[in-house]
Amino acid sequence: MKKNPMFEKIVRCREDFPSLKEEINGHPLAYFDGPGGTQVPQTVIDAVSHYYYTSNANFHGNFITSRRTDEVLEGTRGKIARFLGADGMKNISYGHNMTTLNFSLSRAFGRYLLPGDEILITQLDHEANRGPWLALREKGIVVREVAILPDGTLDYNDFECKLNEKTRLVAMGYSSNVTGTINNVPLVREMTYKVGALLLVDAVHYAPHFPLDVNALGVDFLLCSAYKFYGPHVGILYSNGEILNRLPMYNLRTQLQHAPYCIETGTLNHAAIAGVNAAIDYIGSFGEGDSNRARIVDAMEKINLYEDALAKDIFKRLNELKNVTVLGPTDPGATKAPTISFDIKGVGPAEVCNYLGEQGICAWNGHFYGIRPTEIFGYLQKGGVTRVGVSVYNTSAEVDRLITAINTLASR
Ligand SMILES: Cc1ncc(COP(=O)(O)O)c(C=O)c1O
Structure with a gap:
């Protein structure tokens, strides 16, 4: 992602989250399960x-x-x-x-x-x-x-x-x-x-x-x-x-x-x-404005723009991979939450998440209690799908790691 002064504070915010300092098998933790629950900053703790x-x-x-x-x-x-x-x-x-x-x-x-x-x-x-x-x-x-x-x-x-x-x-x-x-x-x-x-x-x-x-x-x-x-x-x-x-x-x-x-x-x-x-x-704290409400709204707009750019990048790159099917809206410009579920032909979602997990990449597999849509899309009987969600602390370097790992699995 290009350097954008609007996101200056956001790109540094990973430091605010003590749990993200952990390393798994020598890899920094890349936490893509915000849809299941985000990590918390030190100020909340x-x-x-x-x-x-x-x-x-x-x-x-x-x-x-x-x-x-x-x-x-x-x-x-x-x-x-x-x-x-x-x-x-x-x-x-x-x-x-x-x-x-x-x-x-x-x-x-x-x-x-x-x-x-x-x-x-x-x-x-x-x-x-x-x-x-x-x-x-x-x-x-x-x-x-x-x-x-x-x-x-x-x-x-x-x-x-x-x-x-x-x-x-x-x-x-x-x-x-x-x-x-x-x-x-x-x-x-x-x-x-x-x-x-x-x-x-x-x-x-x-x-x-x-x-x-x-x-x-x-x-x-x-x-x-x-x-x-x-x-x-x-x-x-x-x-x-x-x-x-x-x-x-x-x-x-x-x-x-x-x-x-x-x-x-x-x-x-x-x-x-x-x-x-x-x-x-x-x-x-990510926003500006004269009132608490104005700062919250400004912050949410910035967070949205930042997350959306990362999510659109994931969406585009997953769609380019052979054997990967992304669920949901196909229009790359659609207004969406930064959440992407996908299937890799021939690789079960639990296997995908275990593989990602060994590299310190946290993502969820299954139906995420969205059991009815997963059923209707035809994935429930197959163990569901893999889901990645972008949060404010995710980075484009983490997205690169994610796509590389999925590509390895999809081209086996
Ligand atoms: C869209 C949606 N609705 C409802 C819930 C349930 O929320 P809670 O865990 O607070 O009961 C979740 C939790 O994942 C969710 O993602």
């Missing part, structure tokens, strides 16, 4: 340990460490709101992970919807945004799924056909963690307005790579997970306005019964939440 040094307690108590814990929880809600473009902390709830939050939402919808009501999901989604909704079939709720086209994009005609006045909720992903496809959320929002359906978006794979603006999108719910954007394992739910207050959540009578708290159960992972705050600050 420090924030987690700082919490234990200074603030460890349960929340809402009348003593110093408990008050500090309240500040950590509420301050981080505000920080996440700025990351997502939400109005404020009242819109942000925490959970163990995205899947747990989505199941809590689906259980609440199960109490509120009637048999015959419809929910629309997609074939492209991660199972975390399918399973919780499919479970509602037990209650007589009709769950339909929108088809994927052979190029790994959603079939929007099918969307239109399957949406009707009985549709109460559309649950769709923003970006596929298998193909990197970006779904047309604004178009679907328009469609849902026409039939009065709610819109829930799984942005777990989108949030690490693009700026988000939940208000501009007009979504009712949006979920993401901090461990995909340089933070600890914390699930995040954005809910619009009063919507969470209208859902009959399952919780304890001791729980605060209003948004954003009513979906939270038991004690949260306070130290990890302190780390989420630091992760968003870390992202913001």
Whole structure:
């Protein structure tokens, strides 16, 4: 990649990640499993340990460490709101992970919807945004799924056909963690307005790579997970306005019964939440602007440009290799998350990842819980595919190593 002053800070950021200093068989670690979870910078590790040094307690108590814990929880809600473009902390709830939050939402919808009501999901989604909704079939709720086209994009005609006045909720992903496809959320929002359906978006794979603006999108719910954007394992739910207050959540009578708290159960992972705050600050450190939000958006735009250039290079070079098939959108200029899944004819994906792993290149094989798209693309029975994802700390030298290793396997 050509030297670009815009990326000066990004190209040096590998140093911020202590785990990337490791060597495997004499090779520096090249971590291409961001879609499974990114590595964390020192500042996040420090924030987690700082919490234990200074603030460890349960929340809402009348003593110093408990008050500090309240500040950590509420301050981080505000920080996440700025990351997502939400109005404020009242819109942000925490959970163990995205899947747990989505199941809590689906259980609440199960109490509120009637048999015959419809929910629309997609074939492209991660199972975390399918399973919780499919479970509602037990209650007589009709769950339909929108088809994927052979190029790994959603079939929007099918969307239109399957949406009707009985549709109460559309649950769709923003970006596929298998193909990197970006779904047309604004178009679907328009469609849902026409039939009065709610819109829930799984942005777990989108949030690490693009700026988000939940208000501009007009979504009712949006979920993401901090461990995909340089933070600890914390699930995040954005809910619009009063919507969470209208859902009959399952919780304890001791729980605060209003948004954003009513979906939270038991004690949260306070130290990890302190780390989420630091992760968003870390992202913001790549950006410029007059406000925290402006710096985050600027940083996400820069991160996106940097990652996209590396990913497009991988995409182009993989497509040039004999015996390699790349899944998903074929247009090299398509707007995609920097995530590429591929198959090498005659070499199983587990073998590919073992081979890469011996050279210090970390990549995942299988279906990545995107089990439905992997099945539809015809790779599930064959053990799935190999996936590489680009994160802010990846470099073009690492991409060269990756392509050389894949080329060796593909030309055996
Ligand atoms: C697109 C997508 N949605 C949902 C999830 C589930 O997230 P969590 O692990 O926070 O439950 C993942 C995790 O890989 C994902 O990639």
